[in-house]
Amino acid sequence: MAPAFDTQPVTAPRLRVGRWRAAGLLAVLIAYLAATAYVAHTDLGLQSLVLVAAVFGILAISLDLVAGMLGLYSLGQGGFFGIGAYATTILANDYGWNVFGLLALVLAATGLIGMAVGAMSLRVSGLYFAITTFIFTLVLTVLATDMVTVTGGLQGLLGPAFPDFPTNLEWLGTPLVWCIMLALLACLGLVWNIRHSPLYPILLSIRDAEPFAEAAGARTAAIKVGIFGVSAAMAGGAGWLFSFLGVVSPSQFDWSVSLNVLVMVLIGGINTSVGPVVGAMFVSMFPNVVNINPWLQEIVYGALSILAITLLPDGVVGIARRALARRAGEIAPAADAAPDEALPAAPTVASAASPKDSEVIVECRGIEFGYGLGPKVLRNVDLAVRRGHIHGLIGPNGSGKSTLANVISGRLTPHAGEVLLKGTRVDGMPASSRSRLGLRRTFQAAQLVKELTPTQNVMVGLFDRVPRIVGRAPLWPMLASGRRDLAAMQRRASEALGLVGAGDWTSRQVADVPHGIEQLTQLASVCVAGPDIIVLDEPATGLSAKEVRHLAAILANLKTQGVTMIIIEHQTRFLFPLCDRVTVLNAGEVILTGSAAEVRADPVVRQVYLGE
Numbered sequence: 001m002a003p004a005f006d007t008q009p010v011t012a013p014r015l016r017v018g019r020w021r022a023a024g025l026l027a028v029l030i031a032y033l034a035a036t037a038y039v040a041h042t043d044l045g046l047q048s049l050v051l052v053a054a055v056f057g058i059l060a061i062s063l064d065l066v067a068g069m070l071g072l073y074s075l076g077q078g079g080f081f082g083i084g085a086y087a088t089t090i091l092a093n094d095y096g097w098n099v100f101g102l103l104a105l106v107l108a109a110t111g112l113i114g115m116a117v118g119a120m121s122l123r124v125s126g127l128y129f130a131i132t133t134f135i136f137t138l139v140l141t142v143l144a145t146d147m148v149t150v151t152g153g154l155q156g157l158l159g160p161a162f163p164d165f166p167t168n169l170e171w172l173g174t175p176l177v178w179c180i181m182l183a184l185l186a187c188l189g190l191v192w193n194i195r196h197s198p199l200y201p202i203l204l205s206i207r208d209a210e211p212f213a214e215a216a217g218a219r220t221a222a223i224k225v226g227i228f229g230v231s232a233a234m235a236g237g238a239g240w241l242f243s244f245l246g247v248v249s250p251s252q253f254d255w256s257v258s259l260n261v262l263v264m265v266l267i268g269g270i271n272t273s274v275g276p277v278v279g280a281m282f283v284s285m286f287p288n289v290v291n292i293n294p295w296l297q298e299i300v301y302g303a304l305s306i307l308a309i310t311l312l313p314d315g316v317v318g319i320a321r322r323a324l325a326r327r328a329g330e331i332a333p334a335a336d337a338a339p340d341e342a343l344p345a346a347p348t349v350a351s352a353a354s355p356k357d358s359e360v361i362v363e364c365r366g367i368e369f370g371y372g373l374g375p376k377v378l379r380n381v382d383l384a385v386r387r388g389h390i391h392g393l394i395g396p397n398g399s400g401k402s403t404l405a406n407v408i409s410g411r412l413t414p415h416a417g418e419v420l421l422k423g424t425r426v427d428g429m430p431a432s433s434r435s436r437l438g439l440r441r442t443f444q445a446a447q448l449v450k451e452l453t454p455t456q457n458v459m460v461g462l463f464d465r466v467p468r469i470v471g472r473a474p475l476w477p478m479l480a481s482g483r484r485d486l487a488a489m490q491r492r493a494s495e496a497l498g499l500v501g502a503g504d505w506t507s508r509q510v511a512d513v514p515h516g517i518e519q520l521t522q523l524a525s526v527c528v529a530g531p532d533i534i535v536l537d538e539p540a541t542g543l544s545a546k547e548v549r550h551l552a553a554i555l556a557n558l559k560t561q562g563v564t565m566i567i568i569e570h571q572t573r574f575l576f577p578l579c580d581r582v583t584v585l586n587a588g589e590v591i592l593t594g595s596a597a598e599v600r601a602d603p604v605v606r607q608v609y610l611g612e
């Protein structure tokens, strides 16, 4: 089993913001509170304009949390918003419930409903996910329209009054202004904290490279459902706030509102800290600020929205952030160096002694597997890999090697047979649980998050080595334990990149690094967790001869540290010198297991695979 996560440095580093940045943040906070105080004392017209924009800002943040970080384009936000507003209005007006008690109820109820809707909708993804959440909003709108005696039908209901300040706080002005603006600040803070926690690279890896996150031990379905619940609760909370702004009616929560919120996020900048709020301000304030003929106004608004979305794919804030980062030299230009030049010298190869009679650490017995109703891809496959060995898996294209790797690592469940890791039967276990038994894997096509740095990607590999990442994320930078663990994770990730020879590439985006460095980053992301067993699926694909030699040296070094490896590879000249044993698959069946020399000498293998 991998060693426990070492949390050195023992003392938590201070919050990682420079002096100027801290002063800037403080100035922004003071300006925000001053602006809130101004709005709290101004006329009702301006108040209502700002407050509607702020409530929609919260709604847009709730959507960005799932759309930007998880790629789940929910059209259910309008529905959760409506539930919050109607529940507050009906229970406060008709039953006299305390509005603050209702806030807790709304957050809990919409969070739970969100998790239930999420659990059902997450069986599908992309467009189908959007459609299922759209149907949720549609059904709620129809109910709100038809249940006239409860909801007031199309005319809606007048929302409850927001409680006044106690007399000693009346000097603060309108209490609802403070409540909404502080709620917006809290939502911005929550998302900022998540973006500065190690949960952020994990969420992006669930979005862009889910098998990678699963293989690192993340229960991706549970995380998606949980985050969707938080997003729904935030949208419900926005509905609670909205109920105090006037009339609550179906047109304010229908599917077009969900779409409008998506437009806000896209215009402002998806997956940015303040972009959704900027988008919400633009969309909700536009009709009042540009006060022209209504139909001309719609045309101008539509044209501006289309232009913003098509010309600014990162949104207004995304573009501004990139420009600032370029000026500050944070985004390095794309790498010019050829991969060969990019790679440092290979590490020294220590002698790779093979423990001859070590225990069997990975075992497959009688594995049968086929995709859907198609023919069997694996037939009665037996495989025994000894601790500390490098076990090669070769065979012609389509012979079932990657399928077997997926069965061993938990992405696929065999139809028959058993998989054992360290003597424990695991064939019913998800990939995330197998990683806790010390198994890690790489993928044929590198599974990484392109917009993150190699260091951030490698940190994903530490997911199940660091306690309570998900639970602490909403407060992460504010917790001493969070800052300490993040520093330790960054240090471990940089070390792992250094060990595989990619230490010079830690701060560029993966999108800007050569293919060889991507492959090494994948390898570092598994090595960082100190695994006992690594399954590598065609690690040498696309590498130059020099890079392949470098990779061979790294794998031989890993072997000297006692790591067991199963390597799927077509390049036998690279693979055979590393291997203790080689298994040959052909059309889903094992045709031979033996030493590299035995395999090379076998006439059937020579004919079937080596083409001789």
Ligand SMILES: Nc1ncnc2c1ncn2[C@@H]1O[C@H](COP(=O)(O)OP(=O)(O)OP(=O)(O)O)[C@@H](O)[C@H]1O
Residues within 6 Å of the ligand: 371, 374, 377, 395, 396, 397, 398, 399, 400, 401, 402, 403, 404
């Ligand atoms: N997701 C899938 N759905 C249906 N069939 C699949 C799927 N993945 C693989 N197959 C089929 O299963 C068979 C085995 O594929 P697999 O990728 O395991 O072979 P392989 O030996 O790894 O091939 P290669 O060396 O080309 O990577 C092939 O016939 C392939 O077309």
